[in-house]
Amino acid sequence: MGEMRVAVFGAGSWGTTFAKVLADAGTDVVLWARRREVSEAIEERRENPDYLPGVTLPERLVSTSDPRRALDGATDVVLAVPSQSLRHNLTAWRGLIDPSATLISLAKGVELGTLKRMSEVVVEVMGVAEQQVAVVTGPNLAKEIAAEQPTAAVVACVDHDRAVTVQQACTTGYFRPYTNTDVIGCELAGACKNVIALSCGMAAGLGFGDNTLATLITRGLAETARLGEVLGADPMTFSGLAGLGDLVATCSSPLSRNRSFGARLGRGESVAQAQAAAQGQVAEGVKSCSSIRALAMRHGVEMPITEVVHRVCHDGFDPREMAGELIGRKTKPER
Structure with missing residues (x-):
């Protein structure tokens, strides 16, 4: 295992909060924001004024609105976009993502039309095995976690060892993930x-x-x-x-x-x-x-x-x- 570098796609409240958790856990993280003014605010003011006003983001967390820059050297990719737009977004990023990267879904939903769960959408769009896809879930009210109130969470992956790697990358004093293989x-x-x-x-x-x-x-x-x-x-x-x-x-x-x-x-x-x-x-x-x-x-x-x-x-x-x-x-x- 080389050095872990995580790209988080989606700078809404939960994407930004999870990026903060990763950085607080000592993991190098790049947060991709769709709008340039959001990534610039994060870089210059260390806060996401639209979604988490008043929360200071750690120095280890960098932000960009350029997907290529976000994915440069990324070993893991966190998908924090709304569930109904995951397929469309992932299709656009597919060619830039390292084929061996762990893909981590934060979205909670079932796709309209296909009736697929988010990990199934990721497997289909990326053409990867389900072992490569992890899901982070549990009581995830973003504002409380951003305020560092103690919470537990779940990292689910059919590959237990991969779940453990993700678990270690996001364990902090206030965020305690458990692993599960029941995706x-x-x-x-x-x-x-x-x-x-x-x-x-x-x-x-x-x-x-x-x-x-x-x-x-x-x-x-x-x-x-x-x-x-x-x-x-x-x-x-x-x-x-x-x-x-x-x-x-x-x-x-x-x-x-x-x-x-x-x-x-x-x-x-x-x-x-x-x-x-x-x-x-x-x-x-x-x-x-x-x-x-x-x-x-x-x-x-x-x-x-x-x-x-x-x-x-x-x-x-x-x-x-x-x-x-x-x-x-x-x-x-x-x-």
């Missing part, structure tokens, strides 16, 4: 939790309290695990950091984009109004609810919360009329 379960949990968080936001916007929240989190986890089972995930993953851990953080926190988006819908705003209020921040669950619903239908799995979220976000249903359906389905045994 399917980790990715599915990360995508589904955004959809469940939208439902929790809707419930909060409708004025419901913590019993409702706990019900949605628990039943949301149950429907995620049902889908995971038919796709070959390890059921234990769903009670771990990538599953329950991420779900609780995203469903409970006002920092969660999906929860905030859902709350606006619950208060009676339209999807367009909620989107305008998000100011360019992507609520991944708004699109993922459709691909996850299609995946569930393909495999004959019932996902009632996902169904309601899809109908509110895409079929114009009013969350106030769907409230009973979110919580009150036909009575049956819990298991």
Whole structure:
């Protein structure tokens, strides 16, 4: 193993935060920003004013808007772009990436149309083996991690040794990653939790309290695990950091984009109004609810919360009329 050099593609809040984590862990890191003014602000002022104002970025972290410069000598490439634009972006960078580089996905979603998980998109576009692709997931609220509040995370890769290498590159006093070889379960949990968080936001916007929240989190986890089972995930993953851990953080926190988006819908705003209020921040669950619903239908799995979220976000249903359906389905045994 030579010296590790990581290129992080995507200077949004999570991409910037993860680049900071890598630098704090002693790893050399280049952060690629789509807009030149962002990379210049990072270089000159040591902060990302658009996404992480007030957070000082370490000297070891350099930034550029030139993909060639970012990838020069990179042994690992972190993909921190929104899930629905991953394929398009990666296709543009493909020729510049070292064919032996470890590709690390931070995106949480399922691609519309193909219904592929993000690691599957990476494998397809790059033509690499799945052993070369890792996923970082878990409770990843960027602003808290940027503030160096303690958190655990998961590095998932079917190649355990590669997962350990990535784990070592991003372990700091405040960021503690665990490894996992169940990439399917980790990715599915990360995508589904955004959809469940939208439902929790809707419930909060409708004025419901913590019993409702706990019900949605628990039943949301149950429907995620049902889908995971038919796709070959390890059921234990769903009670771990990538599953329950991420779900609780995203469903409970006002920092969660999906929860905030859902709350606006619950208060009676339209999807367009909620989107305008998000100011360019992507609520991944708004699109993922459709691909996850299609995946569930393909495999004959019932996902009632996902169904309601899809109908509110895409079929114009009013969350106030769907409230009973979110919580009150036909009575049956819990298991």
